[in-house]
Amino acid sequence: MIHLQLLRKSSQTRSRKQLSQLFSTISQISSQPSKPPSFGIAFDIDGVVLRGNTPIGGASRALRRLYDGSGVLKVPFVFLTNGGGIRESKRAAELSELLGVKISPSQVLQGHSPFKQLVNRFENELIVAVGKGEPAVVMSEYGFKNVISIDEYALYFDNIDPLAPYKKWGTIDFAVERTRKCSINSKRVQAAFIVSDSVDWSRDIQVLCDTLRTGGLPASEEGPQPPLYFAHDDLKYQGAFPSERLGMGAFRIALESVFNSIHAEALKYTYFGKLNPVAFKNAEVVLKQQASFIYRELNIVNHANSGSHDFQTLYMIGDNPAVDIKGARQARNPWFPILTRTGVFKGDHHSNYPEFPANMVVDTVEEAVDFILRNEHQITD
Ligand SMILES: [Mg+2]
Numbered sequence: 252m253i254h255l256q257l258l259r260k261s262s263q264t265r266s267r268k269q270l271s272q273l274f275s276t277i278s279q280i281s282s283q284p285s286k287p288p289s290f291g292i293a294f295d296i297d298g299v300v301l302r303g304n305t306p307i308g309g310a311s312r313a314l315r316r317l318y319d320g321s322g323v324l325k326v327p328f329v330f331l332t333n334g335g336g337i338r339e340s341k342r343a344a345e346l347s348e349l350l351g352v353k354i355s356p357s358q359v360l361q362g363h364s365p366f367k368q369l370v371n372r373f374e375n376e377l378i379v380a381v382g383k384g385e386p387a388v389v390m391s392e393y394g395f396k397n398v399i400s401i402d403e404y405a406l407y408f409d410n411i412d413p414l415a416p417y418k419k420w421g422t423i424d425f426a427v428e429r430t431r432k433c434s435i436n437s438k439r440v441q442a443a444f445i446v447s448d449s450v451d452w453s454r455d456i457q458v459l460c461d462t463l464r465t466g467g468l469p470a471s472e473e474g475p476q477p478p479l480y481f482a483h484d485d486l487k488y489q490g491a492f493p494s495e496r497l498g499m500g501a502f503r504i505a506l507e508s509v510f511n512s513i514h515a516e517a518l519k520y521t522y523f524g525k526l527n528p529v530a531f532k533n534a535e536v537v538l539k540q541q542a543s544f545i546y547r548e549l550n551i552v553n554h555a556n557s558g559s560h561d562f563q564t565l566y567m568i569g570d571n572p573a574v575d576i577k578g579a580r581q582a583r584n585p586w587f588p589i590l591t592r593t594g595v596f597k598g599d600h601h602s603n604y605p606e607f608p609a610n611m612v613v614d615t616v617e618e619a620v621d622f623i624l625r626n627e628h629q630i631t632d
Pocket residue numbers: 295296297298299488489569570571594
């Protein structure tokens with residue numbers, strides 16, 4: 252541990268070669284083959300392993316190295332992404348297909364995954380889910396029994412969106428049934444969840460302002476604001492377009508700005524996802540469970556000891572200094588942030604991000620994994 256702290260202090264001033272040699276020495280000193288390896292990896296997705304739906308930076312090759320020859324996982328790893336809008340099981344299947352390795356749903360930690368923790372509070376309450384993809388399906392799978400998407404919710408209030416007739420895109424077709432309409436537009440919404448990026452900002456800002464100002468029932472008197480939860484607060488992200496796109500944090504700014512301009516009390520909200528130390532703590536818990544499983548399979552530790560396993564280093568590989576790197580730095584020990592140049596960060600070969608410097612900057616995710624495996628003495632090729 253002392254070695255690692257020393258390394259962290261000095262890492263910003265040493266060259267990569269020096270770092271590699273130093274890590275190698277440390278590994279030799281501390282290597283104890285009878286014990287399970289003491290590291291795990293969290294990968295960001297957008298701008299690190301994928302750009303849109305295209306793998307980048309040698310991601311498939313890099314991930315394959317975390318499995319043995321027969322495709323069995325040997326290094327604990329998760330995807331820690333703020334993206335979402337689809338169920339973890341579906342995302343795992345998509346990632347397996349795109350990257351050519353077997354990803355399990357438990358390895359996919361999305362921005363909205365922590366919403367599960369609120370099921371006890373809102374299990375049977377009427378809640379609204381906002382965003383692209385299948386936000387209501389995601390929330391139902393978490394156990395919320397009375398969730399409605401904002402697409403459907405808006406349909407139960409005639410003329411709530413005066414711009415709707417001018418919108419040229421196709422809307423999702425929900426059958427507006429009279430009984431359901433009566434039950435929805437007479438009940439108060441108890442919470443709103445921004446699960447993924449809003450598709451129709453103008454309608455969603457309008458409907459959310461209507462709902463949040465009135466204690467949960469549009470067109471009624473003003474009332475206490477129901478809780479509002481965001482899956483994350485990323486201002487921007489790297490998609491398929493060459494420059495960054497506006498993310499959920501930008502939508503939050505727009506909603507907050509409008510709400511605070513028309514309402515006496517400021518908007519209250521909570522956001523999860525990366526930056527929030529809870530996301531990193533949760534990733535650590537999941538990685539520990541994976542490590543226990545892997546090592547039990549290898550009979551390195553017995554069942555009774557498996558839960559007590561502690562990581563010496565957890566690597567966060569990300570492209571966004573203000574989210575991935577800042578978040579891992581704030582989460583502190585044992586997190587070790589590595590910044591790639593394939594996404595939001597586009598610095599040259601010698602630069603780091605001055606405001607939130609990573610412990611290491613690399614060109615690609617493949618280079619990051621190569622570095623990790625060398626320094627953890629896990630080289631197999
Ligand atoms: Mg990213």
